[in-house]
Each structure stands twice: as C-alpha cells, then as structure tokens.
Amino acid sequence: MFLEFFYALRAEGIPVAIQEWMMLMKALEIGQHASSLMSFYNLSRACLVKSETYFDSFDRVFASVFHGVEGKLSVSDELMQWLENPINFKELTDEQRAALEMLTSDELMRRYLEILEEQTERHDGGGKWIGTGGRSPFGHSGTHPTGIRVGGTSTNRSAMKIAEDRRYRNYRTDVTLDLRQTKVALKRLRRLTRSGPATELDLEETISETCRNGGDIELIFRSEHRNNVRLLLLMDVGGTMDPHFWPVSRLLTALHEEHGLREFRTYYFHNCIYEELYQDAWLFQDSAIPTGDLMRHYDERWKVVLVGDAAMHPYELMGLRGNINPRLESRTRGIDWLRRIDDHFQRAVWINPEPPDYWQRTQTANVIRSIFPMFQLTVDGIEQAVSVLIGARRAAAAG
Amino acid sequence: MTETPHKRGFNHFKGTAGYIASDELMEAVNCAIALERPLLIKGEPGTGKTLLAKHIAEALGMPMESWHVKSTSKASEGLYVYDTIQRLNDARFGDGDVGDIRAYIKLGPLGRTFKAEERHVLLIDEIDKADMEFPNDLLLELDEMRFTVMETGDEISAKQRPVVIITSNNEKELPDAFLRRCIFHFIDFPDVELMKQIIGVHHPNLDAALLDQVLIKFYWLRGQNELRKKPSTSELIDWISALLRSGVTRSRLEAHIPFLGSLLKNEQDTESLLDYTSKDGSIPRRWEDLGPKFNQ
Numbered sequence: 001m002f003l004e005f006f007y008a009l010r011a012e013g014i015p016v017a018i019q020e021w022m023m024l025m026k027a028l029e030i031g032q033h034a035s036s037l038m039s040f041y042n043l044s045r046a047c048l049v050k051s052e053t054y055f056d057s058f059d060r061v062f063a064s065v066f067h068g069v070e071g072k073l074s075v076s077d078e079l080m081q082w083l084e085n086p087i088n089f090k091e092l093t094d095e096q097r098a099a100l101e102m103l104t105s106d107e108l109m110r111r112y113l114e115i116l117e118e119q120t121e122r123h124d125g126g127g128k129w130i131g132t133g134g135r136s137p138f139g140h141s142g143t144h145p146t147g148i149r150v151g152g153t154s155t156n157r158s159a160m161k162i163a164e165d166r167r168y169r170n171y172r173t174d175v176t177l178d179l180r181q182t183k184v185a186l187k188r189l190r191r192l193t194r195s196g197p198a199t200e201l202d203l204e205e206t207i208s209e210t211c212r213n214g215g216d217i218e219l220i221f222r223s224e225h226r227n228n229v230r231l232l233l234l235m236d237v238g239g240t241m242d243p244h245f246w247p248v249s250r251l252l253t254a255l256h257e258e259h260g261l262r263e264f265r266t267y268y269f270h271n272c273i274y275e276e277l278y279q280d281a282w283l284f285q286d287s288a289i290p291t292g293d294l295m296r297h298y299d300e301r302w303k304v305v306l307v308g309d310a311a312m313h314p315y316e317l318m319g320l321r322g323n324i325n326p327r328l329e330s331r332t333r334g335i336d337w338l339r340r341i342d343d344h345f346q347r348a349v350w351i352n353p354e355p356p357d358y359w360q361r362t363q364t365a366n367v368i369r370s371i372f373p374m375f376q377l378t379v380d381g382i383e384q385a386v387s388v389l390i391g392a393r394r395a396a397a398a399g
Numbered sequence: 400m401t402e403t404p405h406k407r408g409f410n411h412f413k414g415t416a417g418y419i420a421s422d423e424l425m426e427a428v429n430c431a432i433a434l435e436r437p438l439l440i441k442g443e444p445g446t447g448k449t450l451l452a453k454h455i456a457e458a459l460g461m462p463m464e465s466w467h468v469k470s471t472s473k474a475s476e477g478l479y480v481y482d483t484i485q486r487l488n489d490a491r492f493g494d495g496d497v498g499d500i501r502a503y504i505k506l507g508p509l510g511r512t513f514k515a516e517e518r519h520v521l522l523i524d525e526i527d528k529a530d531m532e533f534p535n536d537l538l539l540e541l542d543e544m545r546f547t548v549m550e551t552g553d554e555i556s557a558k559q560r561p562v563v564i565i566t567s568n569n570e571k572e573l574p575d576a577f578l579r580r581c582i583f584h585f586i587d588f589p590d591v592e593l594m595k596q597i598i599g600v601h602h603p604n605l606d607a608a609l610l611d612q613v614l615i616k617f618y619w620l621r622g623q624n625e626l627r628k629k630p631s632t633s634e635l636i637d638w639i640s641a642l643l644r645s646g647v648t649r650s651r652l653e654a655h656i657p658f659l660g661s662l663l664k665n666e667q668d669t670e671s672l673l674d675y676t677s678k679d680g681s682i683p684r685r686w687e688d689l690g691p692k693f694n695q
Binding site: 020023026030046047055187207208211253 | 427434436439483484486487490491570572573579582584625
C-alpha cells in the first residue's frame with residue numbers, strides 16, 4: 001500500500017523522487033508522535049509535493065489509495081508506546097533483523113494493517129499481541145509507518161475529508177489563469193544574451209583585475225546583457241471572442257507588463273487574417289496596415305503568438321471572398337495568409353481560449369491547428385506555447 | 400520504557416500569541432526542524448510568510464538571522480564577501496593591515512549562522528527574486544551546512560544546523576534539485592474561522608457584529624473575478640485599523656465599503672467596483688448573500 005501510494009503519485013504526474021520518499025520515511029521514523037491519518041497527510045504532502053499546483057492531484061491520489069483505511073487506524077496507547085520504544089528490538093537475533101530488513105515497505109504496510117485489525121478485535125489480548133509482535137518490523141529500517149497508526153483523539157478534521165474536498169482545485173495549472181500565474185508562465189519568454197559592443201563597465205572584473213594588477217586601475221568592459229526576444233501578438237477580437245474577454249485581457253496585461261521583452265507589438269484582426277491587420281482593437285480603417293507590410297517589417301526572428309478561438313464559417317477561412325466585412329473583399333484566402341505568416345516567421349503559435357475538445361469539433365480550428373501548434377489559454381498551455389517559441393526548433397508544424 | 404513517547408518526536412512549534420498557525424503549517428515546520436531540512440513557504444502575498452520565521456524563532460527561543468534576497472543578490476554573498484575595495488583603499492592610503500586577508504572577509508547571513516555557537520533560525524526571504532541559478536548555487540551549502548572561503552582556505556561548517564526558512568512569491572520556478580531538498584508548505588488563504596482568530600490577535604476588542612460585516616465585504620471582494628489584485632490578510636488588517644480610527648458604524652458598513660483604497664491597490668479595480676455600485680450593483684450584507692461556500 002505504501003509503495004502503491006508512491007507509484008500512484010508518480011502515475012498522476014507528480015514528480016516525486018526517491019530522495020523525497022526517503023525524506024518522508026525518515027520523518028515518519030522521527031516523528032513518532034504523529035498520530036493520525038491527518039498528520040500523515042500533512043507530512044507526506046510537505047515532503048513529497050513541492051508545488052501547490054500538484055496539491056489537487058495529490059488529494060485525489062491520497063483519497064483513492066487510502067480510501068477505507070481510516071477507520072482501521074486506531075490503536076491503544078499501550079501499543080503505541082510499545083511501538084515507539086525501539087528498545088524492544090534488542091532481543092532480536094541477527095537473523096531476525098536481517099529478515100526484517102528484507103521486507104518491502106509494501107509488505108510492512110500490509111502486515112501492519114492486518115495486525116491492526118487483529119488488535120481491535122481483541123483489545124485485552126494486547127499483551128500476547130505485543131509478545132508475538134517482538135519481531136514486528138514496525139519502527140524499523142526507515143519504514144516506520146507509525147505516522148498513520150493511531151486514530152487521533154484531537155483531530156476533528158479527517159484527512160479523507162480534506163483529501164476528498166479537493167480544496168486545491170483552483171491551483172491546478174491546467175485549469176485556471178490569473179494575472180500573476182500568466183506572468184510567471186511568460187517569464188520563460190526570456191533569453192538573455194550578451195551582444196553588441198562592449199560598453200558596460202564590468203565593475204567586479206575591473207576590481208579583481210585591478211587587485212591582481214597590484215592596485216593599478218584596469219578597466220574591463222563587456223557588452224550589455226539583454227533579452228533578445230521580440231514578440232508579435234496577433235489577436236482575434238469581437239464576435240465569438242467576446243466571452244473570453246477576461247482571460248484574454250489578462251494575457252494581454254501580463255504581456256504588457258513583461259518588461260523583459262526586447263520588443264513587443266500587437267495587431268488585431270477579426271476571425272481570420274486577410275489583407276489588413278489593425279493597430280487598435282476597434283479595427284478602425286485608419287489604423288489598418290497591410291499584412292504584407294507586417295512581414296516586410298518584422299523579420300523571421302520575431303516570435304508570433306496568435307490568439308483566437310479559430311472558430312468561423314469554413315468559407316471565411318477557405319473561400320476567396322472570405323472576409324465577413326463586405327467592403328474589404330479579399331483576393332487571397334484567409335488560410336493562405338495564415339500559411340504565409342507561418343512560412344515567414346520561424347516560430348509561431350496559436351493560443352486558443354476554448355478547450356481542446358472544442359477544437360476537434362470545429363472544422364476551422366482543425367485546419368488552423370495543422371498550420372500552427374495550438375495551445376489552450378491556461379497556465380500549462382502558455383508554458384508549452386512559450387517553450388515552442390523559445391525552446392528547441394520544432395520539427396514540423398504538427399498540432 | 401526509557402522515555403515517554405510524547406517527549407520524543409518533533410512537536411516543538413505550536414504558533415505564538417502573535418501568530419496563528421494552522422495544523423498543517425505546524426506539522427510542516429516541525430518536520431523541517433526534525434529533519435534539518437530547509438522549509439520552503441509559498442503563498443499569496445500578505446499571508447504572513449516572512450512573519451513566520453520571526454515567530455518560529457520566538458517560539459523556539461532561537462536568535463534569528465535574515466537574508467532578504469534581491470534581484471541582484473548572489474548566492475556567494477550569503478556565505479561571505481571579500482571586500483576588495485576596502486583592501487585596495489587601505490593598500491593605497493596606508494590604513495590597516497593589508498597583509499591579513501581575513502580582516503577583509505565579511506561573513507554573510509549564512510556564514511554567520513554557521514559560525515554561531517547557538518542554533519539560529521535563518522530566513523531566506525523571497526528567494527525567487529534572484530537569478531534562476533541562485534538556489535542551485537546554495538544546494539551544497541544548505542545540504543552539508545559548510546563552505547570554504549576561497550581566499551583563505553578556511554572551512555566554515557555549521558556548529559549547529561540552523562533552522563532554514565525560505566519564502567517564495569512564485570515569481571520564478573525553483574529548480575527541481577533544490578525543491579527535492581526542501582520541505583514544502585503552501586499557506587492557504589485563511590478561511591473565515593481562522594481569519595477571525597487572526598484578526599483577534601491584531602484587534603482584540605472588535606465588535607462581533609462589525610467584524611462580521613467587515614469579513615462579508617472582504618470575502619465578497621475576494622470572490623470577484625474581475626479584480627486584478629485581490630486584497631490580502633495584511634490589507635484587511637490595515638483596513639480594520641482605518642475603520643476603527645474613523646469610528647465607522649455597523650450600519651454604515653452594511654451598504655458601503657469605506658476606505659476602499661486600503662483594500663484595492665489597483666486603479667482599474669477601484670474603477671470597476673465604483674462602476675458596479677453606481678449601476679446599483681448590490682454589496683452583500685449577510686453571509687447568505689455570498690453563496691453556498693460560506694454557509695455550510
């Protein structure tokens with residue numbers, strides 16, 4: 001059961017390492033007062049989980065692994081004291097000791113639970129139990145499971161209840177998105193490089209060179225350290241994007257406040273990109289610039305983020321007169337404009353505020369997904385999008 | 400039976416009169432103390448992460464050393480700084496004994512706690528402010544609690560392993576190798592009951608009915624998704640101070656949120672709330688108005 005817990009956590013995607021597992025075992029060994037499932041819950045979470053974003057996953061695993069255990073975990077004080085006293089192990093022979101160490105922690109846990117059941121059945125027979133339990137492995141070799149041994153007398157809240165409550169659902173990174181989390185996700189959009197002429201005085205090097213030089217001042221210069229990432233944001237506005245106003249606005253705010261970027265520009269479009277893009281979100285005609293100019297203006301090193309739900313009438317994407325604004329008749333299909341953008345820029349991603357299962361049901365989203373890698377507007381999605389923008393070069397434009 | 404069971408184990412920290420700690424937090428603190436591992440504390444701003452270290456020190460009767468990390472901080476500064484400028488200055492102008500390098504080695508917070516005779520609480524505050532590599536540079540020092548002064552070859556190792564408390568505001572992801580060595584605790588935003596206790600510490604004589612009104616408004620504000628920055632515990636406490644000084648009455652508080660500026664720190668947030676009330680949006684008066692989450 002114990003190891004099952006460990007593997008269940010890993011299967012759920014929580015990065016638990018052996019080192020942390022051993023830390024928990026040690027904590028259980030030392031913390032012998034720990035007397036309830038509740039404190040085992042607290043302890044294991046503190047040792048094994050290192051980010052609140054995994055708390056919800058942890059709760060679910062804990063609830064499923066330890067389901068039904070809680071009632072059984074109740075033992076008399078006498079037994080607890082006995083278990084806590086390692087002196088009892090002295091009478092073991094070396095052979096027995098070796099045998100004990102062979103036991104896996106899984107086995108320990110199973111036997112432990114069996115014994116617990118036995119104990120509750122005949123409470124007054126505790127002496128015998130303890131007598132035979134002289135070779136009981138509990139409290140031994142770093143797998144002392146006493147932390148979950150005793151039904152707590154002082155705990156009002158039950159660990160099961162807490163775990164099943166799933167209070168940390170909101171911290172899951174694949175669900176919510178607030179401004180701060182967005183900013184953290186965007187922090188990865190930094191690639192610091194030193195480039196350009198050596199104009200900045202490197203004070204530390206200067207001092208250490210000067211010292212080495214016996215006090216004669218030796219000035220050392222270096223080139224400036226700056227973020228080399230230029231970001232171009234193309235954003236769908238109006239219509240089907242209106243319900244997504246808040247999450248999209250948070251993304252925009254976060255990007256604007258991300259001062260690390262070397263350059264950042266935003267252009268807007270409605271539904272799909274055609275001949276023109278707009279510099280303001282109201283799509284006024286006087287703010288329009290030709291899409292072709294955009295590609296002349298910004299070289300292929302600019303990272304492009306398209307934001308939109310990719311949902312439109314198929315004709316708007318594939319048709320020759322797709323633009324839903326009849327005054328702006330299009331001579332090139334929307335999809336061709338998108339392909340041109342993808343061809344021109346080295347890195348481009350599409351961020352979609354709708355969930356992935358919705359894309360699959362939307363014909364146009366499926367087509368667009370074959371051009372740009374598409375990610376959902378969540379913390380995880382943004383992180384993945386950023387890693388596509390920044391990380392190793394993508395192999396193909398697979399979605 | 401050589402000793403009673405309850406004296407063993409690791410139940411040392413139980414919160415202090417000035418700091419209300421949840422069971423989970425106490426458990427995490429005690430676990431970190433017993434395992435001699437750094438305790439990493441995360442949580443919303445204003446939930447008392449930094450204060451915790453002070454109160455652990457107080458509760459355990461240990462002296463405290465703090466290291467407030469800045470974006471320019473380097474890991475080596477926590478260990479020691481070799482004051483070359485001073486030495487250069489002395490060499491040029493003839494003050495002091497330049498030959499003794501040790502005189503120019505200034506120990507940092509980490510170095511001082513290692514060298515101290517007494518066990519210290521060491522607070523490394525806002526570790527995420529520094530460079531990405533900062534935590535990695537401290538791995539060995541925090542693991543083995545010793546380091547070598549390169550310039551002199553002296554080894555400084557901890558006489559008493561300090562209780563290390565590290566806070567993070569989540570501005571950067573911390574490296575995995577570093578996380579694996581820490582005990583982690585996330586300070587939840589306090590629920591209403593805990594919040595009442597916390598306020599009780601700061602404003603012991605607050606009228607219960609007034610407190611209810613205050614909390615209804617506060618939790619309602621926090622529940623508004625439009626807000627870019629949600630008010631925190633420390634802002635709530637400031638707000639209550641402001642309310643008390645102005646002698647606000649319960650009836651006035653029922654329909655208004657006075658001194659909004661101490662709760663909302665963002666212009667757009669204030670605007671959107673004023674916008675809401677000017678369009679006859681109602682501000683809740685009773686717990687029932689806040690929905691099922693608060694009425695169990």
